[in-house]
Amino acid sequence: MKSIYTIAFVVLALCLPVTALAKSDHLLPRPQKISIDEKAKPFKLGRKVSITDSKGVKALRAFFEEHGCKTDSKAKATVTVTYTDAIEGAFDHKLAGYDNEAYTLEISTDAIEITAVSETGVIRAAQTLAQLAQGYKGKPKLEALTITDWPAFKVRGYMHDVGRSFISIETLKKHVDLLARFKVNTFHWHMTENQAWRFEVKAYPQLTSSGSMTRYPGLFYTQEQCKELQDYAKERGVIVIPEIDMPGHSEAFTRAMGFDMQTDKGVAVLKEIIEEVVKVFPDAPYIHIGADERTITYPDFLKIMTDKVHSLGKMVAVWNPIRGVAISTSTGADMTQMWSTGGKVIDGMPNIDCRYNYTNHFDVFADLVGIYKSNIYYEQQGTADVAGTISAYWNDRKTLTEEDIIKQNNFYANVIASAERAWIGGGRRYIDNCNNGGTNGGGGTTLPNSGEEYEEFADWERRFLFHKEHTLKGEPIAYVKQANVRWRITEPFPNNGDKDAVFAPETEGPKESYTVDGKEYNTSVATGAGIYLRHTWGNNIIQTHYGATNYSNCTSYAWTYVYSPKKQTVGAQIEFQNYGRSEKDKAPDAGKWDRKGSRIWVNDNEILPPVWENTGVAINNEVDLRNENFTARKPIGIELQKGWNKVFIKLPYVPADGVRLNKWMFTCVFTDLNGDNAVEGLIYSPDKELD
Known part of the structure; x- marks a missing residue:
């Protein structure tokens, strides 16, 4: 999938200073083919243009209107759209309900020419134009260039679980708009859950009554709002897939109706509900009916429901x-x-890879590396069996605000990283350890210290952080630069379950190796602001810094030196247990970073944790997840001296009472005091190297 030119393009972009980068170097996703005419003058915006487009794609006209261009058939500057049966050299795999999105874009001083197979392809070209126009202080210009572009996979999406939570229709529309700018083309709308039924059903208003909801009672989406969002999404080339989960995740249905879905009455009501869903979402090619996590016992339940959907002209x-x-x-x-690991391709139909893309379990840094590096279900590009990927999160645990849902799940960064992989294709290895029989798994969450995978990720990170400042300005995004952060980590020392046991790194200081009782313990370098030593799902499934080995009752150490060009106060984003948004895990005790005994020192001064808001609280899913994760609190203020500053971390791994998913991990990176951006000019080097 990847041309030599594309690899060279990535390396060149990484070598150039930020101020020298042309706007094409910020395109995200990266286009499949691009050539820049450095001698030609750019296309100036803010002037009259003549637009010729037989299908009148709104997104294209909207772009020029937003940039002060008035349409005039006699204008010198021209924009011409041509529709064709195929784009030469572009890949396309068929998926019912999804258009061919390939396009070419040629920009010269006074002309823009777009060629596409479909209106959706024109929308993708307009989204590229929008990115090319970003970052200018004055009137934006469009570089003279030629792009031929297409997605490797048809489905590049995200899911909102609004059954367990509620996100306003205004915010949902904003997400559609912002993510479409990165060519995200699918919004999976999970609308019903045990906690609440959020889709208005005219025939059965009791479904959305306050009395049927146990969380955020009375909040739901009217049919008019749903239609409005679908129309809004369509203009941006986004397909909405509504989900009415059945027969599981349906306690709200049972409370409202007084009977279960798997009864004669329940089946009859569901048929009526499906009819209303189809009427509200006429442009949705698929109706998602869930069918998970509850044994289907009603005779032919699945066949009855799929037949009903099919009878209304939709797919399931x-x-x-x-x-x-x-x-x-x-x-x-x-x-x-x-x-999950149980999801396997069903031959003869398209399958969406959502297996390890459950971001409610993700930390901010390491898991994003894993999902970006990974190919999509062992494939380099779409096939008849593998349609693409959706980034999903589940809100079993209540959060304080709508913003917490977005920030604590690292929503934007995860969706956009996943979507670029689905657009450009490739990925050297799949994220898991080939437990489904693939031959190129074992990718894990570790960012290599150098090489092509490192360069590709660092380039994605550079482009994403540009868009965090521009396209996504003001959005709740905790992700900051991490590709420059280096650590040295020891092999684990057996501690026999004693989290307070002291080992050689504490008494002898940082060294490349240690000898204890005749055994040598080595160290190795790791890259990233977040490092897993044992993953959420275990190293036998997702490899970490320690590969596929699962250790227990041991202690490891990590350290780095941070060079600061001046004495300054910075923020420290620190975390030792990322609390899953679907978990009811016990908060740390007062004065402790986690429930395993992790500790951190900067310049030999121990850094104490914040005051935990849930310490001592009996946790269940209705207790708000508060400041357990660093994404929900201000960074800790740290004084850096001019020159080298030592950061030393102790990492016991012992049973953590009250925690279901006992992760062995750490996060540490220095930011501004608000946690918005990494501190510029710092060098992270465990060996004190300035180069």
Whole structure:
């Protein structure tokens, strides 16, 4: 999938100073093919233009209007759209309900020429134009260039779980708009859950009554709002896939109706609900009916529901795996969405890879590396069986605000990283350890210290941080630069379950190796602001710094030296247990960073944790997740001296009472005092190297 030219383009972009970068170097996702005419003058915006487009794509006209261009058929500056049957050299795999998105874009001093197979392709070209116009202080210009571009995978999406939470329709529209600018083309709308039913059903208003909801009672989406959002998404080339989960995740339905979905009455009501859903979402090619996490026992339940959807002219998506029924074309599924290690491709239909893209379990830094490096279900580009990927999160645990949902799940960074991988294709290895029989797995969450994978990720990070400052300005994004952060980490020392046990790194200081009781313990270098030693799902599934080995009852150490060009006060983003947004884990005790005994020192001064708002609180899913994660609190103020500053971390791994998913990890990076951006000019080097 990757041309030599593209690799060279990435390396060149990384070598140039930020001020020298042309706007094409900020394109995200990276285009498949691009050539720049450095001798030609750019296309100036803010003037009259003549637009010729037989289909009148709104997104294209909107771009020029937003940049002060009035349309005039006699204007010197021209914009011409040509529709064709195919784009030469572009890849396309068929997926029912999804357009061919390939396009070419040629920009010269007074002319812009777009060629596309579909209106969606024109929208993608307009989204590229919008990015090319960003970052200018005065009137923006468009570089003279030629782009041929297409997605490797058809589905590049995200899911909002609004059944367990609620996100306002205004915010949902904002997400559609902002993410579409990165060519994200699918919004999976998970609208019903045990906690609440959020889709208005005219025939059964009791479904959205306050009394049927246990969380955010009375909040739901009217049918008019749903139609409005779908129209809004369509203009931006985004497909909405509404989900009405059945027969599981349906306690709200049972409370409202007085009977279960898997009854004669329940089946009859669901048929009526499906009719209303289809009327509200006429442009949705698929209706998602869930079908997961509850054994299907009602005779032919899945077939009855899929037949109903098909009778209304729509296709059916289901989760994969499900219980009680085999997924196949004979039971009516048209597409599956794979989740967890149990999700496997069902032959004969498209499958969406959502398996390890559950961002409610993600930390801010390491998991994003893993999902960006990974190919999509062992494939380099889309196939008849592998349609793409969706980034999903689940809000089992209540949060204080809508913004907390977005920031604590690192929503924008995760979705955009996942979407670029789905657009450009590739990925050397799959993230897991080939437990589904693939031959190129084992990618894990570790960022290599150098090489092509490192360069590719660092280039993505550079472009994402540019858009954090421009396209996404003001959005709640905790992610900061991490590709320059280096650590030295020891092999684990057995501690026999004693989290307070002291080992050689504490008494002898940082060294490349240690000898204890005749055994040598070595160290190795790691890159990133967040490092896993044991992953959420175990190293046997997702490899970490320690590969596929699962250690227990041991202590490791990590350190680096941070060179500061001046004495300054900075913020420190520190974390030792990233609290999953779907977990009811116990908060740390007062004065402790986690429930395992992790500690951190800067210049030999111990850094104490903040005051935890949930210390001593009996935790359940309705207790707000508060400041356990660094994304929900201000950074800790740290004084850096001019020159080298030592950061030393102790990392015991012992059982953590009250924590279901006991992660072995650490996060540490220095930012401004608000946590918005990494501190410029710092050098992280465990060996005190300034180069």
